[in-house]
Amino acid sequence: LVLANPGHNVIHKIHESKFNNMIGDDNIFLSVAEAVRTCSSKAKWEV
Structure with missing residues (x-):
């Protein structure tokens, strides 16, 4: 799970x-x- 661009309240x-x-x-x-x-740099190594 990855969270991107969460607001201040989140x-x-x-x-x-x-x-x-x-x-x-x-x-x-x-x-x-x-x-x-x-995530894309991690995916290159996991393939």
Whole structure:
């Protein structure tokens, strides 16, 4: 699971509920471009 471009309220709720501990802070991206860049570079190595 990857979250991209979450709003301020969403980020607050994620941390408040500790959901970020389940999915990992490294899977929450502030922009879609950052998420795509990171995930596409990981996918090259997993194929």
